[in-house]
Amino acid sequence: MKATLIDGKKVSQEIREELKPRVQNLIQQDLKPGLAVILVGDDPASQVYVRNKEKACEKLGVYSLKHQLPSTTSQNDLLHLIDELNNNPAIHGILVQLPLPKHLDEKKILYHINPLKDVDGFHPYNLGRLMIGDPIFLPCTPWGVQELLSRYQIDISRKHVVIVGRSNIVGKPLSMMLVQKAKAANATITICHTGTENLAQHTQMADILIAAAGSPKMITGELIREGVVVIDVGINKVEDKLVGDVDFDSVVDKASFITPVPGGVGPMTIAMLMANTVKSAERTLHG
Template identity: 50%
Template structure:
């Protein structure tokens, strides 16, 4: 039997556990504040931001949303980020990606105050992660660690394969897995679009983390019996449904189920954890900026 790792349930537990920290901050007159900035007319981005703001409201975090005209000059975005950097009631800043063509994404990542960079993408925070002293762990990789922990998966000494090398998931995930300490100490291989014979790597893995953004390209024949499979992909494919499409992961769930020892579904696996860890980082940022010790789950 393959265990289904329920990301919705684990994320709900984390949000509930964060409540004690949020209450402790409230006792000191502090309400964590998360600012989201949207400069895009991409419907998916609009949905993501709306969900993040709703999450904030549910747990008692102050959500501040700034929406900019996608046709506005880039300086309007940078001025907005600077204002949020200077606002003491804003503890975390998230600039929703992808950005419009006229904006330099790397410059945006550098412009966010590293102490408010709750995505963990500022070069300073990336460096701290690699050095083994993270200020903020990027939300999706951190959420995956929490899923592995909830499923009782032992990473120490395990063979792990990360498929994908993005700065959002693949690279930080590999760095977390090789770190000394809990949920680390794995022997980690990073595969990508130029990897020859991907299956030769995934079949040897105790843990497979699929984050390449290609629908159902990993199937059961590419997995080791009993492996733990974390599917990060969210891909829209045509389907005979009311919406005309369905969401699938990077893993062919049907063929992987029964081979894997444990697997995350899509949706309901990694996605809820990414949002939960954004709340986690915002609460952590508020505590550190206000000089208030908080116990985090």
């Protein structure tokens, strides 16, 4: 078997096209969706991510406001800026680019964002709503994974999904999304992590295997069974090249579907961020 490539670039483009009429509709009602991005420090990767988010806003007709702050910014100054943005009616989404410099308390800062402007979906209020199956904003990367599966008509219901990674931004929320008794969900989930004994025993049981470990090429052909769907969330820089958590070459002949890196899950994250920003603006009209 040679796996079908899941083209995240193409799907993310489709999603952005679908958002355009919604943005136009808002603009006709004098409501331009607005996204504020806060970048603290000069981490080169973060700068690229923020630039890509700005470009996505421009292309879609979404107002984007960037706050580039020095790495010495104090916790109080940052909290004040978030207060300002929480109260700014032109801003519907607030995103603090991670990681933050060490002296800043990441939790305290993320928890300070108004949950109704939390388009990253990281606030405990939004994670709690997700857990009880009544979400407002879904975290962008997990939502991107679910959309990719849906749009490639890959059944999730009744399937065994194995997720490698339990972070609060990918593994855990994704598990919560896919376990719901809902459309594009209803799966049985196994979550693996560094405390998992005999990883292969779990990954070999997967109908859908999602790698979100941040460990380059750790998922090799021996860890999977024939016909599995493989989603690679990992983005790792190895000798100036971007590689995923999946050893593509040893997996591609055994899997039925596979996402490449780059061009798989990566582009979906920004598309879902745009979707959350548009949704947030729409919510101000409809309550």
